Amino acid sequence: MGITIFLADSLAGVRQIERTLLEKEPDIEVVGEAADEPEAMKLIKSLEPQIVLTDFNIRLTGRIFAKQIKSQHPRTKVLAVTELNGRYVKNFVKIFGADELVESNHLETELITTVMLVAQDI
Secondary structure, three states: OOOOEEEEOOOOOHHHHHHHOOOOOOOEEEEEEEEOOOHOOOHHHHHHHOOOOEEEEOOOOHHHHHHHHHHHHOOOOOEEEHHHHHHHHHHHEEEEEEEEEHHHHHHHHHHHHHHHHHHOOO
């Protein structure tokens, strides 16, 4: 069985880029997507993806969103995509519930590698 991923980002164009990158991999299946937290939580519950790829800044409550996913779906991994950068960003993102992060400006080069890293713990 492959890795199942759910995309949660407020921008349809970003979700399309992520989907295109992920679907090039035969072991990865994008099972759904949403533009906001309420829709995402409803679909995550029904689709049960192994990984949720989310914009860390999704709408105004992005930082709470990762914790919400983890509290309701503790086995689901959260991979945050963020425009933030700097020495402490990874720790900052993990404090808010994400398992790992990809900087948005490195999405094309690091997304698949990071998904595979997160999937090792599934």
